[in-house]
Amino acid sequence: MSLTSMEVSTFARHMICPERVRNKSSANLSSLGLQDYESYPYKHLSNHYSADSLPTTDTLIEKIKDTLKVVIESGKKPLLLLSDGKDSMSLAIAFQELGVSVTTLTFLRKDDLELREYIKISAEEMGHTPFFLDVNDILSTFDENYFVNASKHLTYPVMDQALLFFVFGIKKFFEDHSKRASEYVIIDGMGNDETFGHLPTAQQLKSFKLSKAKLWRLIPHSYGSFRWYIRSPFESHGGLSALSYFFPIPKAYDLNKYFSFFNASLLPLKFVDFRAFSRGQYNDRQCMMGKTMVAARAAGSDVYFPWATENLSHYVFNLPIVSKFCFESLTNKILLRDLLKEKINWEQKKRGVDLYFDINPVDFSNGVISKIIPAKFVLAIDKKLAPRAVKQRAYLELLNLIAYCKSRDWNENIMNEILYGN
Numbered sequence: 084m085s086l087t088s089m090e091v092s093t094f095a096r097h098m099i100c101p102e103r104v105r106n107k108s109s110a111n112l113s114s115l116g117l118q119d120y121e122s123y124p125y126k127h128l129s130n131h132y133s134a135d136s137l138p139t140t141d142t143l144i145e146k147i148k149d150t151l152k153v154v155i156e157s158g159k160k161p162l163l164l165l166s167d168g169k170d171s172m173s174l175a176i177a178f179q180e181l182g183v184s185v186t187t188l189t190f191l192r193k194d195d196l197e198l199r200e201y202i203k204i205s206a207e208e209m210g211h212t213p214f215f216l217d218v219n220d221i222l223s224t225f226d227e228n229y230f231v232n233a234s235k236h237l238t239y240p241v242m243d244q245a246l247l248f249f250v251f252g253i254k255k256f257f258e259d260h261s262k263r264a265s266e267y268v269i270i271d272g273m274g275n276d277e278t279f280g281h282l283p284t285a286q287q288l289k290s291f292k293l294s295k296a297k298l299w300r301l302i303p304h305s306y307g308s309f310r311w312y313i314r315s316p317f318e319s320h321g322g323l324s325a326l327s328y329f330f331p332i333p334k335a336y337d338l339n340k341y342f343s344f345f346n347a348s349l350l351p352l353k354f355v356d357f358r359a360f361s362r363g364q365y366n367d368r369q370c371m372m373g374k375t376m377v378a379a380r381a382a383g384s385d386v387y388f389p390w391a392t393e394n395l396s397h398y399v400f401n402l403p404i405v406s407k408f409c410f411e412s413l414t415n416k417i418l419l420r421d422l423l424k425e426k427i428n429w430e431q432k433k434r435g436v437d438l439y440f441d442i443n444p445v446d447f448s449n450g451v452i453s454k455i456i457p458a459k460f461v462l463a464i465d466k467k468l469a470p471r472a473v474k475q476r477a478y479l480e481l482l483n484l485i486a487y488c489k490s491r492d493w494n495e496n497i498m499n500e501i502l503y504g505n
Contacts, residue, residue: 096335099365138406170272233381240487243370249378274391277363278400280408290319325476333504351410
């Protein structure tokens with residue numbers, strides 16, 4: 084068996100792929116990207132944006148509560164994936180105001196006792212029951228067959244780097260507490276960055292400014308190690324996978340061409356609109372929300388994204404800009420911040436909880452990697468000089484890709500063709 088199209092390698096290089104790119108010739112990509120962008124609904128610089136939503140915290144919480152009534156009326160038990168962030172914490176508040184006590188589940192790094200204590204106190208004060216799992220807890224239940232079977236639910240072969248942790252974290256929660264997954268709906272707070280205004284991190288903004296010098300055009304695709312640091316405007320938003328640091332993936336579509344209609348403008352509204360389209364619609368929905376869908380379906384649960392529902396999305400998108408974001412200070416979700424400050428005196432700073440930083444390299448290699456990934460592909464990552472964090476991300480993406488292939492009974496020759504084109 085051999086690949087009949089380039090669609091698989093497309094995802095492997097960039098982690099994302101617009102649906103209409105599949106099986107299209109590269110000559111049409113630029114005009115295709117512009118066509119898709121023109122029909123994209125969450126652009127402030129378009130007639131889709133009315134700015135007529137009432138910007139009050141009372142209105143916002145009522146809109147959130149309305150989305151959760153669907154869950155309550157379903158008769159399923161809510162399992163809220165809870166962090167200390169704005170999105171999931173606001174859902175916990177809305178459940179409290181509806182008089183519903185829910186179970187919350189938080190994935191943590193091993194030594195983040197401060198975060199654990201904050202979430203525990205916050206959840207219990209709202210009448211919820213918090214549960215926690217750290218990296219060791221999650222990986223202790225790793226099973227190759229379960230991961231490959233879970234990968235049958237993957238629409239795309241390369242998913243968010245946290246897929247492994249979500250699949251086995253959710254599995255372990257139900258096993259440890261002898262709960263029937265089919266009785267639960269997993270609630271994820273993802274889905275509102277597009278509508279609130281998808282702001283970059285300070286580092287992403289620096290990378291984007293560097294991309295304006297167009298140095299990335301001088302670097303061949305085969306030199307992935309350079310492209311990791313010198314990115315295109317599209318890639319600076321997070322559209323480049325760690326796999327491309329280690330593997331040439333020669334048949335990948337040029338998604339830079341698909342997004343080439345954007346002229347690297349730093350005008351706030353134009354920048355935010357492009358970021359919502361290029362990152363929010365693809366990275367967030369395909370990768371980040373996708374991992375929860377896969378993990379829930381593998382366990383046998385339903386999954387729900389309240390912030391992505393039509394009514395709440397419409398309300399949030401049409402808030403006045405001053406209630407949504409300040410580009411100059413990179414402050415996002417202003418009305419939501421006001422709500423959390425009012426309800427629970429929330430003043431948390433954004434913090435990364437990337438679980439892969441806690442991976443023990445030897446245990447992870449013996450207990451997970453060697454059970455799924457062919458040795459020669461592991462060696463390709465091991466032997467190349469690269470920052471530890473980049474290697475860790477690449478291992479996790481490669482796990483997703485190889486599990487995807489195995490779930491479709493593709494052999495090592497096909498895996499080799501995807502990564503090397505041989």
